[in-house]
Amino acid sequence: MENKVHKVMEVCGTHTHALMQFGLKDVYRDKMRLVSGPGCPVCVTSQSDIDRLLYLCDQGVRIYTFGDLMKVPGSFGTLREKRALGADVREIYNPLEIIEDMRKQPTTIAVFAAIGFETTAPLVAELIAEIEKSGVKNLYIYSLLKRIPPAIEALLSDPDCEIDGLLCPGHVATVIGETPFVKLSEKFEKPFVIAGFTAEQLIFALEKMYEMLTKGIIGVFNAYYSTVKKEGSPLALKALKKFFETSDAEWRGLSVIKDSGFMLKKEYSVINALQKYPQLYKITSKDNCPCGQVLKGKLEPEDCSYFGVSCNPENPLGPCMVSSEGSCHAVFLYRT
């Protein structure tokens, strides 16, 4: 029993990146096999959603989005390629930047492709509040926002799941607190550790994880207690509750997961891109790359037949190689 190498999943792209950067995957190789989970918002964006954004480009709609999404391939190219061909696609860092643009150009119609998890969702909530306040009428929200706990539940419910413990995303936990993870830990009887992002914080979290695994301890240990409070961030949670309700959402490679999305509440349907462009519902496409297997922790990036050959950061086939938080990208970047 002592010699067992435990399989631990980090459910956060930034953790994946940091673990590789600090070489900690190697350091813990004999004790724990650290595999990457679906914790990167870019990586879990489905091909259908990219195709919908490409469709909007073709309709002359301006698209605002975060950087890495520009590079994710849809069925017929990427948003970046569309931009090179003349589409109005704009990269933003802070969603609030958009308001001023739209105010200056009242005849332009724009859609903000809001991707992200619980960490980013409050920012989008702030944008919605600002749209209301400012009276801007030409900006619509296409919410691709996702919730992490239902995705963890879906992964752990898989009968083939071999994951022994979970390294929980510190940033998400800052917003939602410890409670959702406690419920999951108890349901699946596995140890969960909420981890920070510095080398020291990660080592602390990994040591705790190993101790819990070897002693058979079930529950949630908050190793990021300096930032993560038990109740999370009441302010952020209040904003989420005001503007969003949960909905089923499509995750790349994981298909549709119940209640895993943040959908705009009915009161805000006037700015919902899906209401404005109902044709988007009709666009569906299939993810062809094996990113889904990587996201489930069932396929190591280096074991993917495309890895480093036809799929590399210059020519990514799938989002796990696109995103700076993607597991394939991290493995490619930090290979020794």
Added chain:
Amino acid sequence: MDGTITIHHNSGKRQTELLKFIKEHLSNAVISMEEDGGVITQPVDVVSTDSFTIYPYFFPGGDIGKLAVTGSVNDVVMLGAEPIFMTLSIILEEGFPLESFERIVSSIDNELRNLDLKILCGDTKVMNRGSIDGIVLNTTCFGKSVRSPLSVSNIEPGNAVILTGPIGLHGAAIMAMRKGFNVDFKSDCRALTSLLEIVKRYNIKTMRDATRGGVAQILNEIAVSTGCDIVINEDMLLIQEGVKSVAEILGVDPLYLACEGTAVIFCDEHDSDGVMETLNDMGFYPSFIGYVREKSIIPRVMLKNRFGVERVLPMLVEELTPRIC
């Protein structure tokens, strides 16, 4: 002149006005802007040209004008040559505010005076609104070597790698400004002509200013050129706290952030102490970051961290993008 640049500044009376305006602001530095070209009266043996586009045009620690002068000057200095002349080509977008243009030209003049450097010839063009992003400057600098020109081909296994100062200041300052962060540091944009002193004194193999792509890009280019691995000790890299914070928030690695006043120096390992001491005396904050390892089939830059783990420091594939969460 009116308050903005117009397409009419491309010819006729308005062009004459524009040239007069520039000459007034570059009064002490212009050798000839009357003729179509300048006459080189001194021997030169090194030349470097570069075009500059940056947004915002004004940033803490500099502006596009200062950057255009120091950028080309540093390229010449990195070859071990003293800058002698410079050419200046200015491309403006219609509608560019004259006040901003005046600040930029004055900044160019100020930098030229500091360096005692003169403009040999120049050119201006105005393009239609939307054709370019405000202003583009092109500078070409001519220099005279203080010894045989430095070159990557001089590098051998065992050579020391020294950084002249902290990294990522320029890139982090620009990113911080673009994102609206208040930071207490500024770009390191400056001329590195004083480094010629160490070129005269020591067996310097080559020098590179770590501009676009930062230190990681420069080291990778040199590894590929020499066919040798380069090993860098992560703990020896100087990174200011503010730069670390900006990089942390945006999810980018400071090693890839541009520097505009920090160079990577490759020297004979026996000279490393002397180089470090001289740089210290000159007011730099040098650090001995690593060395050139043996020839390799796939030359790579290896970054050794505090846990003793060595990892590849890859070449930047494309522009840095901030992470989402």
